[in-house]
Amino acid sequence: MEGVTITRTDMLAVADAVAREKSIERELVLEAMEQAIQKAGRSKYGHEHDIRAHIDRKTGEIVLARYIEVVTPEELENEVTQITLDRARKKKADAEVGEFLVDRLPPIDFGRIAAQTAKQVIVQKVREAERQRQYEEYKDRIGEIVNGIVKRVEFGNVTVDLGRAEAVMRRDEVIPREHFKRGDRVRCYIYDVREEARGPQIFVSRTRPEFMAKLFAQEVPEIYDGVIEIRRVARDPGSRAKIAVISNDGSIDPVGACVGMRGSRVQAVVAELQGEKIDIIPWSAEDATFVVNALAPAEVSKVVMDEDTNTIEVVVPDDQLSLAIGRRGQNVRLASMLSGWNIDIMTEDQESEKRQREFNERSEAFMNALDVDDVIARLLVTEGFTTVEEIAYVPMDELGSIEGFDEEVAEELRARAASFLEAEAKRLEDRRRELGVTDELAEMEGLTAPMLVALGEDEVRTLEDFAGLAADELTSPEDGILRNFDIDEDRATEMVMNARFAAGWITEEDLARLRAEMAGEVYGDPADEETLAEAEAAAGAGAAPTAPGGGL
Incomplete structure (x- = not known):
């Protein structure tokens, strides 16, 4: 069989060429070559031998040698790769336990099969090195x-x-x-x-908001220098986008700087994004002002914020409604994404009708609960009272200061409110027991009497029933059991996990880790997250997870 001979200079030249072409270290290429020669040597002399190859980094000389470890008779396990101290000293007088006897082997001529094998080893090692180089280069980019x-x-x-x-x-x-x-x-x-x-x-x-922000940073020097900041970006890729900017220098207009002379800067970004229309709006720390800015070009008459539900009602003139909503709801959707608020848009007439409807509903509720006429009920609503609880617990002087009320009327209203609440509490308690909701579930922190009745009517009656729920089953706007109560998904999640802990499904450590994660903190061993996820999945299916040692 025809042999393949590689000279010393060829070896180093090939290593240098491959290193340059693949943009990897020359040392990695030479190590791959050593492994290839080593593999060929073992194929020739036997795979059971510990054969190693070394290429001199300066001369290119290839040294192929067999290594035999010197061991004590008790440690001898493999007579091919190990030798006892007595036998070793016959070959080398000063041999010691732990060192290796090195027998140099004659250079080998690579047959075609051996050469092909060596090539595959080198290619594989070079490819691995190239991949590692790519990862190291791009991981920080x-x-x-x-x-x-x-x-x-x-x-x-x-x-x-x-x-x-x-x-x-x-x-x-x-x-x-x-x-x-x-x-x-x-x-x-x-x-x-x-x-x-x-x-x-x-x-x-090319669709992510960050792409647009980076494009603006390339086109607007003030953004690159940090004088102008891009606070938020919302995109409907290829169609429309909104970008909120703020200036750290009072003398520089952030919107004007981003638009550029005759729109040159923004048009450069628009051209890159295939004609995507971009609204550049000033950032404001005041949520109401920012939402008004975000709805541009529509004009806004009034805003009403509800922080409990993270909703903001925006009132616009009748002729501005379609502009505020936008085509297929695009303008209000982007404004909502930009501001982080749920935005409800209504006309002035719709807002007036809604307020009147709410006024009438609250007045009627007070008439029924307190057994008063519509004049007193409407007066209470006008003064800002929304629930019977507020009337029952409001300070006497505040209630008595309402025009037309004296101390006697105020006292009577508070007494009637307290009586109504007491009767309502008894009714709800009776209804809860009638539905079969257990005392154990009723004692769960955060669950009110009306919530317990709602749960019972949906056949959630025991602590285990509640523990088996998912948060969205409680809060979903469409069919959540507690959708009519002031409870968000985070709070629902915590209540469910507390129930699972009370039911013995998870440990106190798991509960603490969940609370830390919800607070954005790092807790415990990340490896445990999979275990907790499995426990939550099992619990969601209505089964109590178990594990050895009293764990999950």
Whole structure:
């Protein structure tokens, strides 16, 4: 069989060439070559031998040798790779336990099969080194904009050649109605880099809000310098976007700076985003003002905020309603995304009707609960009272200060309110028992009598029934059991987890970890998260999870 001979200088030259071409360290290439020669040596002399190869980094000389470890007779396990101290000293007088006897082997000529095997080893090691280099290079570039060339498009997913690596732009990260073909130049935003078994995966996007923010930073020097800050971005990719900006220098108009002379700066971003219309609005720390700004170009007459439900009602003139809502609700949806508030838009007439309806409903409720005429009931509503509880517990002087009320009337109203609440509490308690809701569930912190009745009517009667629920089953606006009560999803989650702890489904440590996670803190061993997730899943299915040692 014809042999393959590689000279010393060839060995170093090949290593240098591969290192330059693949942009990896020369040392990594030489280590891959050593492993390839080592593998060929073991194929020739036997895989059971400990054969090692070394390439001199200066001369290129290849040294192939067999290593035999010197051990005591008691430690001898493999006579091929180990030798006892007595036998070793016959070969080397000063041999000691723990050292290796090195027998140099003659250089080997690579047959075709051996050469092919060596090549595969080198290619594999070089590929692994190249992948590691790519990951190390791009892992810290998350959040950057990069330029690339489209390499291929498959099922809407775009593979982008970045020059020293490849990136993937998934179909949902491509701007709608934007079509790429091979060879197109593309600008995109790196949002994730993962080290996977098949190599580093670089994910890029053109639809994310951060992409637009970075484009503005490239076009507007004041943003790049930190004089102007982009506080929030909301996008409907390819259609419309809103961007909120603020200036740290009172002499610089943030909106004007982003628009540029005759719109040159914003138009550069619009052109990159395939004509996406961009509303640039001033940021405000006052939520009401910011929501009004976010609804531009619509004019707003009045806003009413409800922090408990994170909702803000916006009143606009009749002729501004369609502009405020926008095409297919786009304007109000983007304003809601930008501000973080749920926005309800209504006309002045609709708002007037709603207020009148609420006024009448509250008046009627007071008439029924307190057994008063409509004049007193309406007067109470006008003064800002919304519930019977407020009347029962309000200070006497505050109630007596209402025009037309004296101390006797105030005292009577408070007595009637207290009597009504007492009767209502008894009615709810009787109804709760009638529905079979257990005392154990009734003692759960945060569950009021009306909530317990609502749970019982939905056949949630025991602590275990409640523990088996998911938070959205309680708070979902469509069919949540407690949707008519002032309770958000975080609070519902905590109540359910407290029930699971009380039922013995999870440990106190799990409960503490959940509370820390909800507060945005790091708690305990991250490896335990999978265990807790399994416990929650089992609990959600209505089964009490168990584990050895009294754990989950």
